Structures are given as structure tokens and as C-alpha cells.
Amino acid sequence: MVIVRHHLEQHRSSNSGRLAHFALPNSEIVEHGGRSGPTVLPPMDGAYLVYPIGEPASAPPLPLPKQLVFLDASWSQARRMFRKIEGLRGLPILNLPHEVTKVVRMRAAPTVGHVSTLEAIARALRLLEGDAVARPLEELFGVAVARVIATGRILAGSEDSDA
Numbered sequence: 001m002v003i004v005r006h007h008l009e010q011h012r013s014s015n016s017g018r019l020a021h022f023a024l025p026n027s028e029i030v031e032h033g034g035r036s037g038p039t040v041l042p043p044m045d046g047a048y049l050v051y052p053i054g055e056p057a058s059a060p061p062l063p064l065p066k067q068l069v070f071l072d073a074s075w076s077q078a079r080r081m082f083r084k085i086e087g088l089r090g091l092p093i094l095n096l097p098h099e100v101t102k103v104v105r106m107r108a109a110p111t112v113g114h115v116s117t118l119e120a121i122a123r124a125l126r127l128l129e130g131d132a133v134a135r136p137l138e139e140l141f142g143v144a145v146a147r148v149i150a151t152g153r154i155l156a157g158s159e160d161s162d163a
Contacts, residue, residue: 003028005018039085044091047091049091050095050121051095
């Protein structure tokens with residue numbers, strides 16, 4: 001798992017990529033922008049970029065990905081990262097299937113099907129490895145959202161009924 005994080009996400013309390021990184025021992029965070037200089041990605045042999053363009057996958061891609069790459073940013077930042085980071089060009093794209101759920105989020109999504117980094121990682125793992133691998137990450141996300149709600153900082157319009 002490679003999480004390419006926009007530098008402005010680093011200290012945001014709603015950053016779910018950081019939670020995913022803490023929960024996944026084989027994950028790596030690569031900083032993008034700010035004073036970190038050019039974005040240097042690890043070798044991308046057999047990698048897929050998880051990004052919501054193209055036809056949603058109904059089955060795992062073949063050959064199976066050796067690693068997955070996620071953009072951890074606001075949606076406008078992620079679009080710019082997708083265009084600007086040279087190491088992402090040419091990677092096959094995995095567009096995750098949309099799941100109909102009732103979810104409260106820490107941030108509002110710009111459109112149906114757009115989810116947080118942690119949710120995207122859980123959905124990708126569900127597609128590739130099954131529910132048992134995805135469920136703990138979804139539970140972690142639920143705990144994070146509940147704690148944000150408890151602080152009173154949940155965004156208006158952050159409820160999505162078709163994640």
C-alpha cells in the first residue's frame with residue numbers, strides 16, 4: 001500500500017490516510033508538495049492506482065496488483081496530484097465498485113462514489129482479499145467518525161447514502 005499524501009493533509013484531524021497507515025504495517029506514506037521537494041515514489045512494479053475514473057471494477061483485476069497506490073488529499077488536490085505526479089502516469093487504474101451504504105463522513109464528498117482514503121483502502125481490500133480484511137478498517141473509520149462527531153466538528157452535508 002502506497003499512500004501519496006498531499007502536504008496540507010499531514011496535520012488535519014480528518015486525515016484518514018494517516019489512520020490507514022497506522023493500521024496497515026506494510027503501508028508507506030509518500031509526501032507530495034510543500035517543502036518535501038519532488039514526489040519520489042517507490043518502485044511501481046505491478047502497481048495499480050486506485051482512482052474514481054473509468055468503469056468501476058466488478059471483479060479483481062488480473063493479474064492481481066502487487067501494490068495499490070492511493071491519493072490522500074481533498075478531491076481538488078487529488079485531481080491535481082493525478083495530473084502532476086509523473087510516477088503515476090501509465091499505471092493501470094482501479095476504479096472501485098460503488099457500495100450502497102448509509103455513512104456519515106468527516107468531510108463532504110463532491111459526488112456519489114467518492115470516499116475517504118481509509119474507506120477506499122477498505123473497499124480495495126474487500127475486492128481483492130474479502131470482507132474479513134476490509135471490516136477492521138471500516139470499523140476503525142467508524143470509530144474515527146464517532147470521535148469527530150463527539151467533538152462537534154462534523155461537516156454539514158457529510159452524510160452520504162450511496163457511498
